[in-house]
Amino acid sequence: MTYYEDPGPGYGVLPPRAAVRSDVPSVSLNGSWRFHYAESVAGAADGFEREDFDDSEWASIPVPSSWPMHGYGRPIYTNQPYPLPVDPPYVPDENPTGDYRLVFDAPWDGPSVLRFDGIDSCARIWLNGVELGVTRGSRLPSEFDVSAVLRQGRNVLAVRVHQWSSGSYLEDQDMWWLPGIFRDVTLRARRSMTDVFVHADYDHRTGGGTLLVETLPGAVVRVPSLDVVAEAGETVTIPAVEPWSAEVPRLYEAVVETPDETVSLRIGFRTVAIVDGVLTVNGRRVLFHGVNRHEHDPVLGRVVLEHRLRQELLVMKQHNINAIRTSHYPPDSRLLALCDELGFWVMDECDYETHGFFLLDWRGNPADDPRFADASLDRMRRLVERDKNHPSVIMWSLGNEAGAGRNLSAMAAWTRERDPSRPVHYEGDLTCADVDVYSRMYASHAEVEAIGKRAEKPLEDPRLDARRRAMPFVLCEYSHAGGNGPGGLPEYEELFDRYERCQGGFLWEWMEHGILRPDGTYAYGGDFGEELHDGTYVLDGLVFPDLTPQPVLLEVRKAFEPVQLTVEPGVLRITNRYDVRDTSHLSLQWELADEGQPVARGSLEMPVIAAGGEASVELPSVPAQNRERWLTVRAVLAEDTAWASAGHEVAFTQTQLTPSASPTSHLPAAVRPERPHGRGLRLGPGEFCARTGRLTKLQDWSVEHVPLELWRAPTQHDARTWDATTLDRKTRWANAGLHRLRYRTVSVEAEGDEVVVVTMVGTAATDARVLTTCRWTSDGRRLTANVHVEPVGEWTVPWARVGMTLGLPAGFRDVTWFGLGPGQAYPDSRAAARVGRYTSTVDDLQVPYLCPQENGARGDVRWAELSGTAGNLRLSGDPHLAMTVRRWTTAELATAGHLHDLVPGDRVWVTLDALQHGLGSPTSGAPILPPYDLQPQAHRFRFTLG
Template sequence: MPYLEDPGPGRGSVPARAAFTSDAPALSLNGTWRFRLSPGLAAAPAGIEGDDFDDSAWDELPVPSLWQLHGHGRPAYTNVRYPFPVDPPHVPSDNPTGDHRLRFDLPADWPAGSALLRFDGIDSCGRIWLNGTELGVTRGSRLPAEFEVGPLLRPHGNVLAVRVHQWSAGSYLEDQDMWWLSGIFRGVTLLARPDGGIGDYWVRADYDHTTGLGTVQVETGPDVVLDIPELEIAGHPAGEPLALPVEPWTAETPRLYDGILSTVAERVPVRIGFRTVSIEDGQLKVNGRRLLLRGVNRHEHDPRTGRVVSPETALADVLLMKRHNVNAVRTSHYPPDPAFLELCDTHGLWVIDECDLETHGFEPLGWAGNPSSDPIWADAYLDRMRRTVERDKNRPSVILWSLGNESHTGENLARMADWVRHRDPTRPIHYEGDHECAYVDVHSRMYATHEEVERIGRREDDNARRRDLPFVLCEYGHAMGNGPGGLLEYRELFERYPNCQGGFVWEWIDHGLAADEHFAYGGDFGEPIHDGNFVIDGLLFPDRTPSPSLAEFAKIIEPVRISAGASGIVVRNHHDFVTTAHLTFTWTLEDEGITVAQGVLDVPSVPSGQSVSVPLPVLPATGGESWLTVSAALASATAWAPAGHVVGWGQLPVSAAPAAAPLPPRGPVFRTGGRLVLGAGAFDPATGVLTSLGEHAVHGPRLDVWRATTDNDRGTFAGRPDADQWREAGLHRMQHRVIAVDADGEELVVRTRVAPPALPSGLLADYTWTAFDDRLRLRVAVTPDGEFPGTLPRLGLTMAVPGAFGAAEWFGGGPGEAYPDSRQAARIGRFSRSVDGLQTPYVFPQENGNRTAVRWARLTAPDGHGIQVDGDPVFDFTARRWTAAELEAARHTDDLVPGELVHLTLDVAQHGLGSASCGPGVLPRYRLVPQKTEFTLWFRAVRSR
């Protein structure tokens, strides 16, 4: 069988071992290599391994890299389907093949003897030669392979040749919802291996929470000693257990002890974290404490380099996670670069380390031919699991091993679990696809509804095995586009039921690839089979700018919760381990969004899982609506955030807005110059539509129920998409019929019917305008007319104002966007943004930028002139330089071309967001059902102040 189609593991490599560094010489072979891409193996040049092969006409390519991102071929994205015929283990003959060559010299002091050539990642299959001798073949793209090369090395002119194939038998095991990209994408290193050195080691460092003792024992070779200077341990035989008082490692307190493993020939630095993982009473525990996983799934991605992720970028990820209260990572769906796990050790993140395995493309075929149950793949499955565990066994952050993802079930997976359980009984086993939990230790589900999570929490499962296991949502809260909604209700379930131990939002980052003026997604590279923007589903935009969903998630999972209590302020500590002693509590009093007083709140140290009530500070009197904001911030800098970084906050209402002053006399309606004039407003006499406010030309407001649909509105996961129902109801093309314009006396009453073409249902909308000095009051009464199906996207008004009104200021919820089921991060305050700054630049444009619970909003030009809208009491608003129809039609951010007007929406209600792009739809309490509704808004022109 050709090596490309061999379903077994690769060949020629040495046994898997831990990733580590030492004082033995090492030579990075990263850099500029020669490169040639051929359309298939048959067209690839022969003899590339030879010294005399002429590669002078080849291109240059950096290593690490993925060749499609350097102009060789094109990226392709699929979520489930294989982009080649499903004929395992065979792959097409048209198989892009990238040949890589490097000439290198050894340092002058390079020692003779054994040396290993290490490849940390080759996608998907590599055949390797050094100095004309074949070393072997790699499979398992995101796993390391090492080859013995000592006898082959020469001081000068070493020739390393690597032939990489885009497709191989291994591709059937690597269908992981990501871009199909190829190359040597992780580091290449030459490692000298001294005689009598440390070939491998496993630091077993347990912690007994009842005694405070840690026990360290190292599984390694003979004659290895362990030094831990901080614990005054020197020359201890590494293989002998040693018990002593220590501080434990947790994600909240990532205490590491620096040590040295040494022989006469080699010294290996080690970082030791003492901790014990267990499952007790149906709960996942570390050091005797139940965990609540506030996690994210993380693919490795960079918008310019794909899965080539620099150390700086990996650190940026970890710091962003910590600063947004994330405490756990699932390494979907493969082991990450080992440097990322070292960062998790250092800064503190719980990790589910997942094997490089997914066969999802067999699901549309009814799982026929799935490798998980085919014996010819058994060795490959075990090899991938073995390499995962051996590489990462020394990482205290890794608390669960995951067998892989979406590979159905089968004996090969069961054998993987058996091997892990024998090799490492100290960490439980995870695999979501084992729905019966026959060979795993954790019950895991994806995108379970809130109702299902509650049934599991109540232990109402029919399966006795599942009932006795801790439950984790390995994927939930699909962060695609605007959303997800409903995260708060998940958190409430996790806190209500001890066996429900949190989960991992899908996912950390949008996988957009940098294009000229936007980020590209599936289909943008001409792929015949693709899954569009389903790869754009992260809490971060591709450039690692946090999206609004990350702020929302951070607020929902904040480890310190502050709220109003019967006798003052309640502070609840939701950390798993630590007290609040590391935090400082401050308060700010704002009067209609303006700070009038602030101070430090005296809060005693609150133990984990407990709460305390403290009295309100002495507050000055305020004249308007006022709010007290209490924040918990780091008292001292940490490795991941500066002092003053806020980890939790809460708002308490202090005083309501004062009663409205008596209204002045109403102004009359009169006709002049072909217009109806009422106070500061002029109206079209035929339609009753406002055409100017003060000296400003406007159009509207008129009833509007449409919003540019979100990915979740269009999602099919929860059944029939809301967007389909809305379109069938014609809500995107409503037409207005004026029934009457009554302009007599002191009110302008406009009666209309707003309805879609071809359908009998509609909405009766009555507008009643009244003038009071320079203000106009608008009362809107909306009544469904006929059998109105389903839900509405939104309910409110749309109007257009001059494009010069480019600055927005408001008092209400902010600073970011908010929707009914995603509004926990919005606090009441006074905020300002440019109109452009109000937009959220979702990679796939959609409804965005809604500000909620707004008391008043002002749009102004640079000279300070503009308009103000006041709620009675509150409203939601958006302001954009394009219409909802233009936003709906756009497919990339650069499709949105600013127009000459600002389009303002003023809403009494919005439909929720949900997570139906891949998860539950909008919860019933957040669904906008047509019903009789009345609301009031006030309008006035403003001048510079």
């Protein structure tokens, strides 16, 4: 057995310790290293660890980096399957290997430590020709004592990194496989303090705190702002402290001193406890408005620079996200320092996942294999010891999707003994035998409600069932993002508010993992020629890879609002949904708009409301009028914060004060149909084909007319399902032929003031059809269509939409509309949209999902105007419709694999939908809620063109 196949944790590594800021001398070894790549171990460079080895012909590579991002090997994306034969602890001979060399000058010799913060997946390390050891555990730090080897002046560091190792079997996370030295490398002088463990508790009943710092005996602890001077190991009681929370992240600067070293700390006083089945921090129930966060950079791969770490957290805070699960490994430790500073509840997760064994019914799972016992426990120890001093970390997680087994039990037992101040989490064992929190992935709304009532399906063991039923409940993953969706977020939030036991969860997931290619396009699974991959499943985030928010992130911000605003007759009711914070940092602003045009605005006095409380304020009186009037009230930051400027919106509500005006489509018909020159039919500004009844001309524009649409370009959610026994919507729609409808004209008649077109719409191989009757009228300037659709035969699939499409000249460039905006809105994903008047270009209406799919619909459109070199066209609905406008057909959108596949044609395609199917989240097993499940049904709708 090779050293990289040994199932143990490695050798030569120092005991793990906390990541701290110390004044001991240090040298960063980041930078340009010499690099040799081989497709297998046999091709690695013999003797490269020798000091006199000639590496002058080698290439250079930056450290930290992931070598596939620099053209060596290739990225591989899998979710569940291992991209190597499952034969633990062995790996194939084809094991990509990178040899690294660095010549550096050390300004000292003597007691020193060499630290690697992350190497994927196994490394063997030499300094000055002397082997230091072997490390596994890719996203965990490793330190080596180099005191006897380091020289003042010239030194040669050699590192051999293997992509595959026994550790790979413990690292089957849903992400790109990207080997290399991807985190910092540092040389540090070694001084007296080997570790520091801070215990800073808060008593919410008295407002006092206690502080205990475990470290070298005789060290002195100082907290100047609290007048604390104490010896290490001494428990200090402090009569009054300000507690730390994700909402008010109060930190105290402290130092721990010995004669030869000073460690700087940022201490947060807080106490985590489970009381009567509820998870509390500082005596208050907390509600996780969280996300799962992978570490990813579209250019650098696994390397995430500090400025991007901060930017990620700022975008989260600005969208009301208050919690992070570090899926599925410890993050760069600088992220946790930022979470302490900016304020996040953190579930810190071990670098541990064996998901590929699920496909083998968990046969041979390392989580229950005694050969992997030491490595399993080692990973948990390195997580806890590194991150134990961060107040933001309020929960330890054993890992993810690793089944159940004795090694997980041992990890839990050690963690609970080492740090009883934090609960232990793990979702994979539903008995919850080793954990403190009941956790599920992707439970449906109905299941969450049952759990909230503590009425979930019982376990076979009554003792374990009673224990689990008494636990708080967290959704460690829910509402799987990915492309256009998910829907149903407000309904989950309502359950979290209703049931005390349900304490929120962590959306899957924060960021799309697209990899930026030199041509400016983004790659996903399969784009690098992988023999095994999971395609677009890696595109499952709330933000694009460059941190641009996707439309769903606005839905998240709305669902996660920390204050709830409700307009009642004459008053605004305000509910404070913060965990601990009052509303003194907020102000209220209001605006009146008539048919989308602002007519008045002002501010309201924000009462100071304690967390969990309610209050009302009087609204300004406004005169009645006959235009459609909307009142919008916004809660905004009153002053600048560390994460947003004054005026940043935290919450909003919108209420209609006067009803919609009578739509223009009610105008009486003023002209009758004509048959000019025996060709077709003319009605006002429109001409129709006498044979098919389709609109062929409107004003001076030629028109392509699709009289009924039932299909959409499938979203990523349409194309996936959690249940292997159930077909996804994309497949069901394809089997039913919704994408290949055929139209049979039943009749085209001029009846009085109307052109009446009856069309039977069906598809090959089935008798499921739709009888469509369209009655066209005109006032001389505009055309009005009254449409009736009626299903015929036996339909076995839902419809994607009920609408009609017009192909217009490409000269239309701009769109102004009165309806929901400014972004897209779908039936179960529209909470963030507000009624107003908006203007956009056709191009900007599109959402650039990395895998093209249905997108860009504007909902509840009362009217819209298209303009450009082609002229001007007004559309209106009765009372309103959904509208998409794009430069390619639905079929072209559906067949495109990447954005660059979409090429504008000579038409602008406008689809007006009366009904739409919801987005849902079937990717993660949550069935679409009934109101948004568009089952075949008779329906009438009306629209006007002119």
